[in-house]
Amino acid sequence: MHLPPDYPFKPPNVTFKTKVFHPNVSVYGKIFLKMLTNEYFSPMYIMNRILTTPEISEGDYFDENITKLYVEDNAAFDATAHAWTMEHAGA
Template sequence: MSTLNTIMRQVKELERVNSDLFSAGPVDGDLYHWNAMLIGPKDSPYENGVFELTMHIPPEYPFRAPKVSFNTKIFHPNVGEHGNIFLKMLKNKYFSPIYTINRMLTELHAKLTAPEIGDDDHYDETVASSIGKTKQCSIRLLVHGRSSTLGGSLKK
């Protein structure tokens, strides 16, 4: 099956599921370039946050992982300073065709409150350490050109 057919099928899946956790779609009809918005999970430090992501889907999809990054600044152990995401499921070595766009976004939403910070995981040690020690985290959102900080307990 061609990549475009796979992506079109997944567009229909997203429309059918109509998740309240996120929204996503192609940018200007380009099925290889997507924008997505994750809604911050309730009862988390990210509650009421809206986090914009960019997805670049390779021609080899679903056999190669898309490049996914946060456009919104976020304080999280699996997200780098420039929005790059450190999660196994987004690495070609671990990526599988079972990770549909819907499933990837659902997993990313879940990782907001359950970061990957185990021995075999790639994460920002400073952020993980500050979360681990204080059980608090701050979220920096860039909203309309200004920075605001939210705080709360990190749920595991």
């Protein structure tokens, strides 16, 4: 997480260093959530929400295919996410 010089008036830049199988995370690890955009950012709400509620929001995604898998075949999504975690994070 990188906090810009004008934080808390601007949102933080949140990026994963390990590959993550999630529709809100780009192939470069960048997180896309409306609440992390200038238009929707609220410093009073954001940090707790990011760290405790990793949910998929409709319309907030980088990868439409991963989102489709999550919606249509959650078991396959979970299995793939688990495999990626084992491969890329060694967990």
